[in-house]
Amino acid sequence: MNEPRNREQLSRVYGEETWRVYDALDQSLEPRRPGSLFDVAGSYLRVGSKILDAGCRDAAHLIELVQRYGATGVGIDPVEVHIERAHAVVEATELDDRIQVFVGVMQELPFPDGHFDFVWCRDVVTQVDSLEAALRETARVLSLEGHMLVYATLRTDRMSPQEAELFSRHLGNVPASLMERNVEDAFTRAGLTVEEKDVVGTEWREYAEERTKPASLALLRLSRLRRQRDALVARFGQDICDSVEANLHWETFQFLGKLLPTVYVLRRTA
Numbered sequence: 482m483n484e485p486r487n488r489e490q491l492s493r494v495y496g497e498e499t500w501r502v503y504d505a506l507d508q509s510l511e512p513r514r515p516g517s518l519f520d521v522a523g524s525y526l527r528v529g530s531k532i533l534d535a536g537c538r539d540a541a542h543l544i545e546l547v548q549r550y551g552a553t554g555v556g557i558d559p560v561e562v563h564i565e566r567a568h569a570v571v572e573a574t575e576l577d578d579r580i581q582v583f584v585g586v587m588q589e590l591p592f593p594d595g596h597f598d599f600v601w602c603r604d605v606v607t608q609v610d611s612l613e614a615a616l617r618e619t620a621r622v623l624s625l626e627g628h629m630l631v632y633a634t635l636r637t638d639r640m641s642p643q644e645a646e647l648f649s650r651h652l653g654n655v656p657a658s659l660m661e662r663n664v665e666d667a668f669t670r671a672g673l674t675v676e677e678k679d680v681v682g683t684e685w686r687e688y689a690e691e692r693t694k695p696a697s698l699a700l701l702r703l704s705r706l707r708r709q710r711d712a713l714v715a716r717f718g719q720d721i722c723d724s725v726e727a728n729l730h731w732e733t734f735q736f737l738g739k740l741l742p743t744v745y746v747l748r749r750t751a
Contacts, residue, residue, distance in 0.1 A: 509691055512684035518632060519545055521679075521744065522601060525628040526550040530598040533557070535587050535619055536605030540567035540580065546601060547579055555597075557585035587615035592622045600629035606664060607633055608653045616671035620749050629673065629747040632681075634731075635661045640739040644730075650720075651727035661743070668747060677746040685742065686735050696732045703729040 485491070493499060519542075526532070528551035534543040537556030547554045558564055567582040585591075588611060600623055609615045623629055636645065636659040649656045657663050668675060690696050706713060706726060714722050734740040 510687065512687040512691075513681070514688045515685045518603070518630070518744065519549060521746070522546060522599065522630055523550055525599055525630075525746075526552055528552070531555075531596065533590075533592075533597040533600045533619070533622065535600055535602040536608075537567060537582060538563045540570055540582050542601060542603060543580060543582075544570065544574055544576060547576060548574075552599075553579045554581075555592075556580065556582040557587070557590070558582075559584065559586050587619050590618050590622050594621055595624040595627075596622045598624055598627045600627070602629060603632040604634070606631055606667075607635075607658045608655060609658065610655060612655070612658050612664070613667045613670050616667055616673060620672045623749055625749055625751075627749070628676070629745075631745040631747060632742065633664060633745070634735065634740050634742045635659055635664065637739055637741050639737065640734070644734070644739060647730065648727050650723040653724075654727075659740075661741075668745070672750050673747040674750045675745055676748050677744075679744040681742040681744060683736055683738070686732055690736075696736060699729045699732050 526546065530550065530552040532543065532546055532552050532554040534540065534546075534554060534556040537543050537558050538560075540556045543554045543556045546552060556564075556567055558567070561584055564582055564584050571577060571580045571582060587605075587609060600619055602619070606612060606616075619629065636648075640648075645656070645659075648654060648659065658667075665675065686696060703726065706722070706729065710722065731740065735742060
C-alpha cells in the first residue's frame, strides 16, 4: 500500500491540536463596543461645551453627546433626507433649544473663528471631496484649546487592486481618502496635529457580530445579490447595485484586515 504523501498535513488538519485552536478562537476577546467612542469624546467635553457634528446624518450621535455631557451642538450634513430625519429626532427628544441641524458642508461653515470646543466627525472624511479644504475650514471654527475627533475606515495593503476598484464604485467614498497617508497628510496641511491615534481594527465588528451578527447578514445579502444581479440591475440600475455590493463588503473587509477603522484626536497647530 502506498503511503499518502500528505498524511502529515491531513493529520494536522484533522488532529486534536487543530481543534484546540478553534476552541480557543471561540472565546470572546471582550472587544470594545462602538459606544466607547463617546467615552473618548467625554475626555474633552464639559458642561456647556459647544460641539460641531460634521456629517451628522440623523443627529443620533450629536444627541448622545449633548445629553451625556450637558453640551450644546450644531449638526451639518449635505444630504437633505438626513437633516429631515435629524430635525424630527431632535424635536422628539425636546432638544431644540440645545441642538441646531442644517444642510451644509465642511468646506463652508457659517461660524466665526474658534467658535466650537469640540468637533465630532465619524465615518465622514472618506466621503469628503476636497478633504484638505474641508479640514482647514473645520480647523478654523475650532478653538485653540479644542479637539477634533475623527473616526475613519482606511484601506490597507491587504486590499487587492481589484477590490479597491470595487470600492471606487461606491457612490459616496472618495478613493484617495481611503488611504491613511493621504488622510494624515491632509490633517497636517489643514493645520491640525494628531494628539492621539487609536487603531480600532476588528474590535467593534467583533462586538457587534457576537451579539447581532451584522456581517453574517451582509454576506447573505451579498450572496443573494450575486445570484440575481441581472434582475436587480434591471429593476434598480447598475450604479445602485454596484454601490450596494461595495457596501456589503465593508464589514467583512474590516474583519479581513483589508479596511482598518482608526480613531484620531486632533488639535489645531496654531
